Amino acid sequence: MSVPAVTTTAHINEAVYIDPRAGNDKFYRTFTFGSVWVSQYGRNGTLGTFTKIVEAASPEAAAKAAAAKFAGKVKKGYEPVRSGAVETSAVITADNLTVLDKLAEGLPMGDAVGIVTEPVAAVEVDAPRLNLTALAVEALTSGALGVSPAVADDTIPLLPVRPMLASVQPAETVADAMDSDDWYAQFKYDGDRVVIEVDNGEIRVLNRQGQAKVRNVGPAHLNPFSALHSGRWVFDGEVVGRTLVLFDLIVATDGVHTWTRETTTFPDRHHALTILTEVLGIAAVDKAPEGSSVVLAPIAVTAQTKVAMLESAVAEQREGIILRHRGGTYESGRRSTMLVKHKLIKDVDVVVTALHPVKDSAELAVHDAEGNLVQVGTASTIGKGAVEVGQVWVVTFLYVTNPEHPRMVQPRLIRQRYDKAPVECLLGQFADAGTNKTV
Secondary structure: OOOOOOOEEEEEEEEEEEEHHHOEEEEEEEEEEOOEEEEEEEEOOOOOEEOOOEEOOOHHHHHHHHHHHHHHHHHOOOEEEEEEEEEEOOOOOOOOOHHHHHHHHOOOOOOOOOOOOOOOOOEOOOOOOOOOHHHHHHHHHOOOOOOEEOOHHHHOOOOOOOOOEEEOOOHHHHHHHHHOOOEEEEEEOOOEEEEEEEEOOEEEEEOOOOOEOOOOOOHHHHHHHHHOOOOEEEEEEEEEOOEEEEEEEEEEEOOOEEEEOOOOOHHHHHHHHHHHHHHHOOOEHHHOOOOOOEEEOOOEOOHHHHHHHHHHHHHOOOOEEEEEEOOOOOOOOOEEEEEEEEEOOEEEEEEEEEEEOOOOEEEEEEEOOOOOEEEEEEEEOOOOOOOOOOOEEEEEEOOEOOOOOOOEOOOEEEEEEOOOOHHHOEHHHHOOOEOOOOO
């Protein structure tokens, strides 16, 4: 009597992230089969890399974990392209995961839930301002700026603008930039990054993925831009608390002439931004009335003013500063070496109180005045060797929002301390570790 073949059903979700300007052509897949799930990532056209197999408590738990990972990628800008269930008679183990890659090839493209094809919607402004477009054009024309004929990509781009991201460079690079006239400095803000696009009077707010931004942006932030009734104007900024801080201008065109586009270098983009904000009645931070909804970020050009800005960032407990190269163009969606972040890193000594093998992370704590352990964050243990409960580690982080009830932002395990007892890791280390979230 023949024995029926045993089959395994694999549930697959696939998303892609394609942006020719930034050189991105990537895919991400999740696979669940039984109580197991695994993900795969890489460049389109390659086999990619599989993560380790995760054994969940049940098929439902595996599906939930995989869905959460997939949703995280979609939130970051990946677009779902196909999904489905495929059966195989092969036994799937950690040694033959390429079977899954072959299964994914059998899924039809476009068979995915939640594929977004609708364009980003324009935001309604209650009472648009009087038209200041002609005044803006006049000011830009007389502002000693270069000007060129508008081209199709200025007015009807093939891809949405996404914020250019700052890179982390060696300390020597930062020190040289602080001394060089080729680098400008701005404060690094702790808020929500946004792109404000005004297209023939229609205002769109985009997030880091070029998608519609729907939270933390209100009519008061957008009202100044409603005075631009024609042309295309694209601003880069960050919403900090209740204030929109502008620090770059990506595109400025009236449809006939263009003053700035992505290939324009930063000094000209910033000069045009200064002209436009003055026309629109947007004041610089140091001159803006208290409670202003939109302001222009300050900038430091000379070595002396950059040092003063850095000292101010330290004194005001800011996250750090951003350095921009004067020859840098706007690299939409890319982490650019022409845009460098200098974070003000802090460190504390903490106790490892728990380990999470699945997430490869450790719970970290310190002692309060009564000797009780207070949880202060979670950090990855990948590449850190044998991390054990009860050990004391040095952890670096950016800041905590409340020093009395601290939770570290971007904590990172640095090294184990053998010369310090767990009871010596105290809450008082966070007294000066707060952050200033105001403009």
